[in-house]
Amino acid sequence: MSGRELDKARRLFSESRVLQACVTFLLLVVALAIAAPLLPILDPTAQDLSRVLRPPFWMAGATSEHPFGTDYLGRDLLSRMIWGSRVSLTVGVGAVAVAALIGVPLGIIAPYVGGRADELIMRSFDVILSIPNLLIAIAVLLALGASLPVLILVLGLRSTVWYARTLRAKVLSVREEQYVKAARAAGLGPVRIMAQHILPNTIAPIIVLSTIYIGLMIVVESGLSFLGLTKVQISWGFMVAESREYIATSWWTAAFPGLCIYLTVVSVNILGDFVRDVFDPRLQAGFE
Amino acid sequence: MLRYIVRRALNIIIVLFGMTLFVFLLLHLAPGSPVYRLVGELGTAADIAELERQFGLDQPLPVQYLRFITDAVQGDLGTSVIYRTSASSLLFDRLPATIELTLTATFITILVAVPIGILMSIRRGTWVEHLGTLVTISGVSIPSFWLGIMLIIIFSVELGWFATSGKGPPLTDGIVLLFYGEPQSLLETARRLALPAVTLSAFQMAFLSRLTRSSILEELGQNYVLAARARGLPRFLVITKHALRNALLPILTVFGLELGSLIGGAVITEGVFAWPGVGQLIFQAVSGRDYPLAQAGILIVGTFVVLTSFLVDLTYGLVDPRIRYS
Numbered sequence: 001m002s003g004r005e006l007d008k009a010r011r012l013f014s015e016s017r018v019l020q021a022c023v024t025f026l027l028l029v030v031a032l033a034i035a036a037p038l039l040p041i042l043d044p045t046a047q048d049l050s051r052v053l054r055p056p057f058w059m060a061g062a063t064s065e066h067p068f069g070t071d072y073l074g075r076d077l078l079s080r081m082i083w084g085s086r087v088s089l090t091v092g093v094g095a096v097a098v099a100a101l102i103g104v105p106l107g108i109i110a111p112y113v114g115g116r117a118d119e120l121i122m123r124s125f126d127v128i129l130s131i132p133n134l135l136i137a138i139a140v141l142l143a144l145g146a147s148l149p150v151l152i153l154v155l156g157l158r159s160t161v162w163y164a165r166t167l168r169a170k171v172l173s174v175r176e177e178q179y180v181k182a183a184r185a186a187g188l189g190p191v192r193i194m195a196q197h198i199l200p201n202t203i204a205p206i207i208v209l210s211t212i213y214i215g216l217m218i219v220v221e222s223g224l225s226f227l228g229l230t231k232v233q234i235s236w237g238f239m240v241a242e243s244r245e246y247i248a249t250s251w252w253t254a255a256f257p258g259l260c261i262y263l264t265v266v267s268v269n270i271l272g273d274f275v276r277d278v279f280d281p282r283l284q285a286g287f288e
Numbered sequence: 289m290l291r292y293i294v295r296r297a298l299n300i301i302i303v304l305f306g307m308t309l310f311v312f313l314l315l316h317l318a319p320g321s322p323v324y325r326l327v328g329e330l331g332t333a334a335d336i337a338e339l340e341r342q343f344g345l346d347q348p349l350p351v352q353y354l355r356f357i358t359d360a361v362q363g364d365l366g367t368s369v370i371y372r373t374s375a376s377s378l379l380f381d382r383l384p385a386t387i388e389l390t391l392t393a394t395f396i397t398i399l400v401a402v403p404i405g406i407l408m409s410i411r412r413g414t415w416v417e418h419l420g421t422l423v424t425i426s427g428v429s430i431p432s433f434w435l436g437i438m439l440i441i442i443f444s445v446e447l448g449w450f451a452t453s454g455k456g457p458p459l460t461d462g463i464v465l466l467f468y469g470e471p472q473s474l475l476e477t478a479r480r481l482a483l484p485a486v487t488l489s490a491f492q493m494a495f496l497s498r499l500t501r502s503s504i505l506e507e508l509g510q511n512y513v514l515a516a517r518a519r520g521l522p523r524f525l526v527i528t529k530h531a532l533r534n535a536l537l538p539i540l541t542v543f544g545l546e547l548g549s550l551i552g553g554a555v556i557t558e559g560v561f562a563w564p565g566v567g568q569l570i571f572q573a574v575s576g577r578d579y580p581l582a583q584a585g586i587l588i589v590g591t592f593v594v595l596t597s598f599l600v601d602l603t604y605g606l607v608d609p610r611i612r613y614s
Contacts (some may be wrong), residue, residue, distance in 0.1 A: 134553070237431070288327055
């Protein structure tokens with residue numbers, strides 16, 4: 001990050017209350033997720049059939065023990081929401097890490113080297129992109145069995161395509177720049193050119209893409225959890241699925257966990273817009 | 289143009305080939321023999337071997353793949369474990385309902401998103417843009433299953449305006465009957481179609497609005513726009529007649545790619561609203577562990593997506609000659 005970008009980031013951040021609220025919220029969610037075992041909250045799996053479907057604190061019939069109410073088995077919703085955040089955050093960050101770790105080298109080396117291998121990689125991307133994200137994940141989870149590592153790998157590998165494609169365009173243009181040609185003329189090897197001259201140019205799109213993808217991955221994970229395909233006991237998506245039958249009488253059991261997903265992803269996306277504004281001055285232009 | 293069509297057609301054949309290979313390998317490289325699920329817990333090793341021989345699973349993989357392809361081309365995508373009938377006929381029966389839902393969703397998307405995008409680009413820096421940003425960023429962030437359930441709680445359970453689930457008479461029948469002075473059928477269709485269609489289109493609507501806004505803003509920086517403004521043309525006219533027309537191409541490109549995720553999203557939306565389409569069938573197949581049906585569904589939806597993007601590609605070729613020759 002250059003000094004100019006840092007100044008811009010500081011200015012944009014101090015100007016926007018919404019952005020500040022989102023970052024605060026995200027920090028809070030991450031902190032709660034990490035500290036979940038240490039927090040003085042109820043056991044998220046403890047059932048209490050004498051206290052099922054209790055409403056949240058502002059409604060009649062609420063108990064102070066369960067500020068956000070209880071679900072159909074009498075389990076504490078607040079505690080389940082805090083524990084449930086762990087799955088979403090793990091999958092979101094994990095899948096993006098997989099995508100970046102594979103997509104970045106692939107997106108830089110393949111177009112730089114070019115030739116048959118590059119052509120083959122681009123063709124296989126067409127195939128992967130032709131099947132919707134959700135359906136690939138469903139197919140793989142069904143075939144290989146539902147588990148969190150498989151889910152992270154599937155979502156990450158599929159997103160690899162977008163990293164490689166985005167970087168490819170950047171690499172193809174940077175490759176023709178004078179300073180890269182000069183470096184080549186000066187006798188630098190391809191590895192040094194890629195590492196020292198091309199990689200730094202791709203940092204901005206990588207950061208922008210990663211922020212946006214964390215949000216997207218959380219949404220896809222929650223959908224798969226909702227379908228019961230992730231096999232995790234406590235997750236926001238699965239909590240919504242479990243409460244589907246009770247929405248006519250106890251709307252909060254479905255509303256709260258979904259609200260967690262929504263607020264988290266909105267915050268990530270607003271952060272993503274901010275990051276893009278900082279790195280991509282082109283989008284600020286326009287006539288007025 | 290003909291050369292362009294042929295080149296694109298060859299490309300989709302490669303993509304379809306790759307897709308079948310992907311689904312096939314997934315099915316066959318998965319741990320455990322597929323016939324395990326047929327014989328159940330009580331099956332002996334001899335039963336399994338016999339079934340494997342019957343299904344040709346003892347043959348080498350390339351031979352099996354060839355059979356899989358020839359069967360698939362003839363419309364045989366295997367037998368559903370739950371329904372005990374041909375998976376492909378089950379899926380094709382459900383196709384009209386899904387087409388009705390996705391087309392309605394696409395229609396709503398375009399009708400709402402393009403004007404919002406234009407409005408956001410005209411009214412930059414005002415409350416209109418801020419509100420638009422808030423709405424569109426919510427649209428891309430909201431999980432569709434949750435949006436669907438919240439809409440059911442508010443509009444069906446509390447207000448009683450719409451049905452909670454199921455499908456009404458076909459939309460086309462309703463439209464025809466409307467011309468004969470009988471709006472009842474259309475109203476019944478709408479009462480059941482509205483919520484799932486809005487749920488399914490929410491993400492695309494938000495996405496397309498943002499896309500329209502940014503492509504128009506990009507065009508607004510071009511010289512021809514400045515020239516038109518300098519000649520004294522009103523800003524609204526410059527945006528709608530000049531900028532929008534050029535912004536339409538990137539909008540079409542990305543939206544064409546996004547149609548796939550619309551059809552993919554139908555799995556969840558149809559599941560939430562018990563909409564009797566392909567998506568709900570895949571939803572059932574997944575929750576009932578009906579592997580052949582789920583796989584057939586994924587293949588059909590994938591083929592549908594590929595063909596749609598082929599049609600979108602051909603449209604660009606017609607709209608913009610530059611694409612044909614590149």
